[in-house]
Amino acid sequence: MVAVPDVADPREPYLSDFKALEREHFAGDPRWLQETRRKALAQFRELGFPTQKHEMWKYTNIQPIARGRFTPAVTIPGDGLSAERLEPVVFGKFEGSELVFVNGRYSKRLSSLRNIPAGVQVGSLAEALREDPTELEPYLSRIARFDANPFTALNTAFLQDGAFIHVSRGKVVEEPIHLLFVSTAQREPAVAHPRNLIVVEDGGQVTVTESYAGLDAGVYLTNAVTEAIVKGGGVLDHYKLQRESERAFHLATLEIEQGRGTNVSDSSFSLGGGLVRNDVNQRFTAEGGELAMNGLYSVTGNQHVDNHTRIDHLTPQCTSRELYKGILDGRARGVFYGNIIVHPGAQKTNATQTNKNLLLSKEALVDSIPGLQIYANDVKCKHGSTTGQIDEDAVFYLRSRGIDAETARAILTYAFAREVVDLVRVPAMRATLGVLLLSRLPNSEAVREAL
Amino acid sequence: MALLEIKGLRAKVGDKEILRGVDLTVNVGEVHAIMGPNGSGKSTLANVLAGRINYEVTGGTVRYDGKDLLAMKPELRAREGLFLAFQYPVEIPGVGNAYFLKSALNSIRRHRGEEELDAMDFMSLVTEKMKLLGLEESFLGRSLNDGFSGGEKKRNEIFQMAVLEPRLAVLDETDSGLDIDALRVVANGVNTMRAKDRAIVVVTHYQRILNYITPDFVHVLVNGRIAKSGGRELALELEKRGYSWVDEAAPGPVAAGP
Numbered sequence: 167m168v169a170v171p172d173v174a175d176p177r178e179p180y181l182s183d184f185k186a187l188e189r190e191h192f193a194g195d196p197r198w199l200q201e202t203r204r205k206a207l208a209q210f211r212e213l214g215f216p217t218q219k220h221e222m223w224k225y226t227n228i229q230p231i232a233r234g235r236f237t238p239a240v241t242i243p244g245d246g247l248s249a250e251r252l253e254p255v256v257f258g259k260f261e262g263s264e265l266v267f268v269n270g271r272y273s274k275r276l277s278s279l280r281n282i283p284a285g286v287q288v289g290s291l292a293e294a295l296r297e298d299p300t301e302l303e304p305y306l307s308r309i310a311r312f313d314a315n316p317f318t319a320l321n322t323a324f325l326q327d328g329a330f331i332h333v334s335r336g337k338v339v340e341e342p343i344h345l346l347f348v349s350t351a352q353r354e355p356a357v358a359h360p361r362n363l364i365v366v367e368d369g370g371q372v373t374v375t376e377s378y379a380g381l382d383a384g385v386y387l388t389n390a391v392t393e394a395i396v397k398g399g400g401v402l403d404h405y406k407l408q409r410e411s412e413r414a415f416h417l418a419t420l421e422i423e424q425g426r427g428t429n430v431s432d433s434s435f436s437l438g439g440g441l442v443r444n445d446v447n448q449r450f451t452a453e454g455g456e457l458a459m460n461g462l463y464s465v466t467g468n469q470h471v472d473n474h475t476r477i478d479h480l481t482p483q484c485t486s487r488e489l490y491k492g493i494l495d496g497r498a499r500g501v502f503y504g505n506i507i508v509h510p511g512a513q514k515t516n517a518t519q520t521n522k523n524l525l526l527s528k529e530a531l532v533d534s535i536p537g538l539q540i541y542a543n544d545v546k547c548k549h550g551s552t553t554g555q556i557d558e559d560a561v562f563y564l565r566s567r568g569i570d571a572e573t574a575r576a577i578l579t580y581a582f583a584r585e586v587v588d589l590v591r592v593p594a595m596r597a598t599l600g601v602l603l604l605s606r607l608p609n610s611e612a613v614r615e616a617l
Numbered sequence: 618m619a620l621l622e623i624k625g626l627r628a629k630v631g632d633k634e635i636l637r638g639v640d641l642t643v644n645v646g647e648v649h650a651i652m653g654p655n656g657s658g659k660s661t662l663a664n665v666l667a668g669r670i671n672y673e674v675t676g677g678t679v680r681y682d683g684k685d686l687l688a689m690k691p692e693l694r695a696r697e698g699l700f701l702a703f704q705y706p707v708e709i710p711g712v713g714n715a716y717f718l719k720s721a722l723n724s725i726r727r728h729r730g731e732e733e734l735d736a737m738d739f740m741s742l743v744t745e746k747m748k749l750l751g752l753e754e755s756f757l758g759r760s761l762n763d764g765f766s767g768g769e770k771k772r773n774e775i776f777q778m779a780v781l782e783p784r785l786a787v788l789d790e791t792d793s794g795l796d797i798d799a800l801r802v803v804a805n806g807v808n809t810m811r812a813k814d815r816a817i818v819v820v821t822h823y824q825r826i827l828n829y830i831t832p833d834f835v836h837v838l839v840n841g842r843i844a845k846s847g848g849r850e851l852a853l854e855l856e857k858r859g860y861s862w863v864d865e866a867a868p869g870p871v872a873a874g875p
Contacts (some may be wrong), residue, residue, distance in 0.1 A: 556672070563707040566667050567721035567777065568695035568728070581711025616720035617713060 176215050176232035181207070183238050191240060191326065196299040202307050208320035215314040222314075225533045226443055228470040229572035234356035236387045239269040239349075240326055241454065243556045247381075249276055252549065255348060255379035258595035261287060262341035263371075268348055270358025270594050273329050281341050286372075287332040288343055291361055294330040303330065304506040305365050310393045310421045315418045315445070321391040325361035327389075333370035333400070342373035342403075347390070349414065362392040366400035368425075373403040375595055378418070380411025380438065390418040397425040398452070401555055403591060404432045409602065410439040412467070419445040422482075426452035431459040433589055434473070437602060442471040450477075450484040450512075457486040461502075462586040464603065466495035466526075476505045477519075479512040479542075486516075491586050492523040493579060494530035505537040506549070512542045519549035524556065524582050569616070576607040577616045584617070620645045620785055620816045623668075626677035627664050627841075635661040637841035639676065643785070648817045650827055650852060658725030659820045660704055662838070663789040667701035668694050681785065682784035694725040695721075696728035698784030702774035702791045708762045714773070715743065715757035718780055725781060746779040750806050768799040773856075774807040786810065787818045792826035824856035837863045 184207050191198060209343035215232035216223040247268050256264070265288070266276035282288050287301075294302055312319035347360050364374055378388055388410060396402045402422075410416045416439040424430055434444055448457055463471045477486050492500040502521040523532045534551040535611045556578050564574035583603050590596040604610040621643040628636040635658045643649050651772075653659050665672050666679065668691035679686040686694060723733040724871050734742065743757065762770050771791050778786050788807065792800055807817060807830050819830060827835075827849070836843045836853040837860070845851065845863050855863070 237735065512769045557707070560709050562669055562691060562705045563709070565691040566695055566701050567781070568692055568724040569721055570724075571690070577712060578709070581709060584711040612720065615723070616717050
């Protein structure tokens with residue numbers, strides 16, 4: 167394994183890499199994008215890497231990332247990955263389209279598009295930038311603000327590839343679209359900045375799943391940003407499965423903007439990675455929107471996973487349901503930081519936020535910071551947070567029926583996770599999640615039988 | 618044949634001694650009722666028999682089918698044929714009623730060296746038992762006791778007992794909180810379980826359930842000891858006179874004390 171060397175000013179390598187890439191890779195970009203890049207880089211230089219003195223980064227020390235030297239993955243030649251190597255990380259029996267990205271770059275050879283209706287664009291962002299940049303201009307980097315988040319700024323400065331999904335008015339994409347981002351072992355630690363853009367026009371409907379997976383054990387950094395803009399009456403089901411390598415760093419921000427009468431769900435499953443930060447920010451910009459925001463983080467060993475969510479009720483008559491659950495074992499550390507803001511005038515808002523954590527070991531730790539700020543007077547809002555161990559009464563109940571103690575605990579752990587898994591409406595992904603979660607439990611055969 | 622032999626059983630919860638020398642013998646084919654006022658130790662006795670951890674046994678012996686019951690883990694007791702119907706069945710969201718029960722049944726069958734039941738055989742078994750307890754099919758698909766009414770929980774306990782077919786069933790206040798219709802259903806379920814090779818111990822505060830389940834023996838537990846034993850008529854007398862006339866001084870089996 168290659169060690170990550172210390173560097174003096176942690177911003178410096180990114181600034182010099184940017185200069186090199188600007189000459190060699192970004193030169194052909196449309197002018198508006200070049201300007202956005204420069205602004206984003208300037209903002210990153212301004213902000214620098216956050217320390218734990220920042221409220222938003224209080225519970226997560228990102229110094230291991232700041233101190234690291236990560237080569238831009240785009241400068242490392244592709245290794246002609248075989249389809250077989252993807253087998254451990256694809257969804258079994260998946261019926262939809264799959265876009266595969268290797269170290270941040272789209273692989274046409276490994277991807278397959280199925281049943282995409284006319285008028286719906288599904289492909290790589292790099293390709294769209296080459297072929298029809300005007301279609302991207304109104305949307306790219308519109309809602310992913312980089313004024314405060316240095317990693318979004320960095321992603322924007324370095325963005326080159328990812329998925330672009332544009333569902334035109336009234337079109338329904340029946341089969342889910344899976345975006346699979348895989349990282350492979352490199353001679354030196356690499357960084358990829360995947361950038362996805364999902365636009366659902368009025369009355370459109372689509373399901374998008376994102377997977378981030380490490381194919382080899384190794385140190386690398388994924389710094390992903392997804393923007394999802396859903397217009398009047400549009401429907402988006404969005405899922406993310408993070409199963410990076412144990413020593414990988416994973417930073418990801420999802421930005422969602424919902425128009426009038428839209429229905430959006432997002433479920434985030436964070437299982438892998440050494441140091442992980444997930445940001446999900448959503449805004450209701452018109453009346454009658456509905457949002458379900460779910461998450462499950464299950465970590466062990468020395469893993470650290472930090473989930474920051476923010477929901478902005480800017481307009482009346484919107485409903486948001488948030489459920490995040492955590493399972494923490496070993497010496498793992500989890501963070502849930504949720505913030506729902508009901509802005510002035512956002513009457514008849516209905517918002518709930520729930521965070522539940524299950525601690526499986528004495529050394530595991532979780533910081534749960536639920537939050538609700540209400541500036542309107544005719545609203546229904548509640549939030550709650552619980553952290554506890556496995557219910558010993560439940561263990562005894564199962565044992566009293568002949569199930570051994572270890573299996574009883576495993577059953578109860580899986581049952582805890584299941585509430586979030588069952589919300590997944592893509593059967594192949596739900597099955598994969600079941601297998602992944604069961605594989606971490608003792609006596610998984612017996613557990614499977616009992617569920 | 619004695620299936621259960623309790624001698625001088627003492628147990629405490631925290632610092633408090635609850636059982637202070639219980640003697641009780643239950644033979645196969647018999648139904649025993651254990652009655653007593655609140656706090657007399659009825660539930661403690663039931664839970665100690667099932668192996669609940671927060672009860673500390675401080676003295677005495679319990680032999681089950683000739684074996685040292687207290688040395689067995691709770692799951693082993695269950696596999697050996699002991700069943701406790703809980704006073705407060707635990708709600709477990711995310712664990713399906715049917716799958717859980719199949720898993721429990723098969724762990725018991727494996728222990729007995731019997732073949733595991735497949736999904737088909739299991740379904741035909743449970744369908745029959747569900748009819749007995751007036752349970753609808755949707756019951757199987759629900760999470761274990763999750764959101765069940767009090768009556769549904771108690772019926773589920775008896776349903777589990779009917780499926781698992783224990784050799785010794787201990788019913789811990791299964792009648793409490795039941796309306797008369799539910800009580801009849803539960804009692805009927807228990808009565809169909811009466812068998813030559815099985816014993817049933819009904820722990821109850823009230824005589825009421827004994828109108829439907831006729832016990833062979835009635836014991837009165839007071840202050841952690843069996844203060845009086847008798848037949849069916851003892852329950853009726855308790856119903857009339859309450860518990861106050863039976864106290865520790867009353868004649869009954871003498872506890873093996875220090």
